[in-house]
Amino acid sequence: MERGKDRDLDDFFKDAMQNNDQHIDFREEDWSAMEQMLDKGRTRPVVIWMRIAGGIAAILLLTLGWWYLNNKQAARNDKAQIAKVKMQSKPQSASKNTEPVDEDSITTTEKQVFAGRTAKGVAGRVVPGRHNPVPVNFVPKPMVKKEEAVVLNKNDTAKTAEILAQNPVARQNDTVAKQPEVLAKADELEEKPSVEKKVKAEAIKTQPVYTLSVLASPDINAVSAFNNSKVGSNVGLMFSATFGKVSVSTGALYAVKPYAASLARNVSYYNKISTVNQDVMADCRVLDIPLNVDYRVYSKQRNSISLGAGLSSYFMLRENYTYTGGVGYNGTQGNSFSVSNQNRHILGVLNLQATYQRQLNPKIGLSIQPFMKLPLTDIGYGQVRLRSAGIAAGLNWNIGKTPK
């Protein structure tokens, strides 16, 4: 009976509440508020530019990495080439004493054969590396040397022309001119190992140094000011490429970010709630992907100091919110809730850091890094400007070649 009357009451309200949208007049100010929300939802130009800058930095990092790997490969090829030349130059070094090579006479001869070309042009053409840096059509030396000896010793231009005309291989490869220079280089390397070492060291010095770092840090997190801050932690792996004084780094950090905030500032959509002065305790698990650029301002012996800035992307893995300022509805229920994988802030946080690094040996180093993370956008479900500051300790491992 009672149940039936309750149903009647429900139905009475249901009938009245449904299909009554015609009676509701449109208010222009509601649309204005809607427009403001839509405008706020649009990405601001500053953020767009920062994203573009971040993208450029990422492309730069990839390009430099590719360039480094290519250089490394080229250096290997050159090394192999020099070793090959050295091996082949040994018997020729012996013959060099008996049959001295006159480079000028060769160029003169060639000038006569290929009329119209200047001596300078020919000389330019025969510089190794100008073209055919790796001699694909490398002619066995004894054969060329034999011809060369004939040409040089007899100093017969007519015969030289004839030989060169009959032997296009010699002309194509420029080996006649090239040989003495390669030989000279090989001899030089043989005679002056210290010079080679110096050149090698310089070459390494100009190459980027690649470093892997393991970082761990405590930090403090706060929404408006750091006077109401909570201690969080970060741990992660970073990869950096150093070009002289500048280094570019990226990686992944897992961060635990607890913070306290007033609900009035926490929720921007519901003004009704914002009037309630309730505190919220949030505990966020964040995947932080930074992209930073550092500049070395001081370097002496094993110690160095760098200053840097960059942008971080926050991927909010899990956000737990607990309201602490009052009792939830029904006494105990519903005082906390959580959100998972709903919020991402791509390049939405500005990083500022200073790094002190001490090299323990050429491969391993330690670093201490005070840092600040300042959001450029509202972070997480709570839509707060969550700031972090802390000091990271790092263990660095140089994975590339280091100057000795």
Place this chain on the structure above:
Amino acid sequence: MTEEKLQALISGCMRQDRSSQKQLYKLFYGYAMSICLRYSADRDEAAEVMNQGFFKVFKHLGKYDSSRPFKIWLGRIMTNTAIDHYRINAKAGYTEDLEKAYDVSDNVLPDRRLDYNDLLRMVQRLPQAYRTVFNLFAIEGYTHEEIAMMLQISEGASKSNLHKARQKLKVMIAEANRIHDRTDFNGSIGYSPIIVMNYLDINSFFRNNLR
């Protein structure tokens, strides 16, 4: 509006065309507001919830399945937004002065002279927790089990809140009936929900303060 025109409007909104957004907003304003009004305490709060709902609609239009009625999809978003609103309020500890249920005779019958605005005002005067459960159970047709899951409360709390909501509504109807009868007798003063509210507030004042 034909289905083709609605789809064209939705396409415009997906391109973030502001004119299309406003047209869609105006087209479904009344429907969306009618849902939000009965979940809110007043029109301003309802407008905030509704705008938040429309924001979600514009943001997630790409997920809308065009084979299903758009109005139902939009209505579901509005209801969910209102529930989110309730959850945030409740979890913020935004508690109203929840009174014990009155002992009200079950013989209170709704008066047919009460119109939509009168009844809406009564629902809006319910504490938010009662109002939300009453809306979901009595008007939307959800079960207590579903409501418990949606609001993250126990089934017992859902039943209790519904019972208290009905009791309070009965009191309001009884008071409204009494005023109607009185004004009908006098034949001069029309029914006003504000008078009902004031009358109840005075009753409540005496009940709470003269004990």
